[in-house]
Amino acid sequence: MGIKSDDEKQTYTVDEAIVTMGFGKFQFCVLAYAGMGWISEAMEMMLLSFVGPAVQSLWHLSPNQESLITSVVFAGMKGFLITAIVTSAAGLLSAFAPNYYLLLFFRCLVGLGLGGGPVLASWFLEFIPAPNRGFWMVIFQTFWTVGTILEAGIAWLVMPRLGWRWLLGLSAFPSSLLLLLYSVTPESPRYLCLKGRTAEARHVLEKIAKINGTKLPSGNLVSDWEHELQNKSLLSSSSNEDDTTPKEMARDEDSISEAKEMKSEDSTSTLANSNMGGITALLILLSPELIKSTLLLWLVFFGNAFSYYGLVLLTTELNNGQNKCVSNELQSGKSRDINYGDVFITSFAEFPGLLLAAAMVDRLGRKLSMSSMFFCCCIFLVPLLFQQPKGLTTGLLFGARICITVTFTVVYVYAPEIYPTSVRTTGVGVASSIGRIGGMVCPLVAVALVHGCHQTAALILFELVILLSGISVLLFPFETTGRGLSDSLPSSKLINT
Secondary structure (H helix, E strand, O other): OOOOOHHHHOEEOHHHHHHHHOOOHHHHHHHHHHHHHHHHHHHHHHOHHHHHHHHHHHOOOOHHHHHHHHHHHHHHOOOHHHHHHHHHHHHHHHOOOOOHHHHHHHHHHHHHHHOOHHHHHHHHHOOOOHHHHHHHHHHHHHHHHHHHHHHHHHHHHHOOOOOHHHHHHHHOHHHHHHHHHHHHOOOOHHHHHHOOOHHHHHHHHHHHHHHHOOOOOOOEEOOHHHHHHHHHHHHHHHHHHHHOOHHHHHHHHHHHHHHHHHHHHHHHHHHHHHHHOHHHHHHHHOOOOOHHHHHHHHHHHHHHHHHHHHHHHHHHHHOOOOOOOOOHHHHHOOOOOOOHHHHHHHHOOHHHHHHHHHHHOOOOOHHHHHHHHHHHHHHHHHHHHOOOOHHHHHHHHHHHHHHHHHHHHHHHHHHHHOOOHHHHHHHHHHHHHHHHHHHHHHHHHHHHHHHOOOHHHHHHHHHHHHHHHHHHHHOOOOOOOOOOOOOOOOOHHHHOO
16 A cells, blocks of 8 residues: 555545635626526515506405415425426416416416525525625625516516516516526535535536636545544544554554444435435424524524515505505405505615625624614614605615615525535525415515504514514524534534534
């Protein structure tokens, strides 16, 4: 057996490789692809505030039936090629729906396709160097804002002239672009390394280095747990080398080898179980090490979705000039005008929200950024408990939208950071699905309750949900700012810090 060179003895992890290569042309390409998916989801979600009022008078719908058009989208949001196909196809078919029930069916299919959004966020995250992760995830969220403003602008131009069917058809276009480029998208090297496919992971890293014009670190690529094991063995051998006989050293090497084999077997077993389905991954999410973070994250995602989509819907409901109390029977046959200018203006609130998130997320940390903005959002909504002039209503909703944009942006930075690689996408996906439940419920509050002469009760419910979300953030067990992504479950020592 030959003697290994110094380069062969050296090792590096995926995180170390990505930090060494930096954020370059490759990451910009990944950002563009993932961002297009985010624009697509934002447009499909934003149009919900336009389609409901449009078909309400056409098909003589009650407020509950109108709110159901939004709710079924969230009900459908429960991998990525299939989701892009479903979103684009169902979105286009929605434009040709001949009646209310087929429109519900197609919009539910759109929701099924939109469930791939969290996959894009987690996928993009794993290509970002740890020191810049917060900043670039905020930039990623900018694509959502672009989507909402683009949808509001298209609705402003199309709805009065061509109608809601054209809006639905045009909104399905971005997701079709994802299909054209799907074949060239790379797999996450972190995921490949975790699966034991180190050669494939190194190939992806070499491609990144080539495109970015940089070089990989010298040595061999290893997973995080192998790197930690090597460091521990080096520390152990260094502290004991003076007092250890050759026989004891050989015995120690055998023990290390045996530990590696056991660790490899455990890792393979875990991965095999995770491949069997989502049950194993869900059990990991609810394990003692993660259950507190998981449950609190679910509450925050629920509150974020409930509040964000509620504010979008309230913009049309509180400013349509018809929010005075009249019977549901009269409303079902009455056309409701939408002030597209107000919707367009409040959508621009997301830009200062994103700038604020970028300024806060790494300086103040994830927890303080989210909690402070949840509480500020509550303050903006308090005056709306009483009848306000139209201009002031728009201004208050603008401020609340800034705050909720910050919380929504930062939670998508925080969520992937608290989970190990093996369950990262599942963890974010499940949390996002819980958020969809909030999205399902919010139309019943923002539309049905407001139409039923219960505007004050609706706003009180929003206030309570937002307040509880802010408190939940304060109870998160640890801050993730500046920490690298993990491949293993956090230790009890980490959780308690």
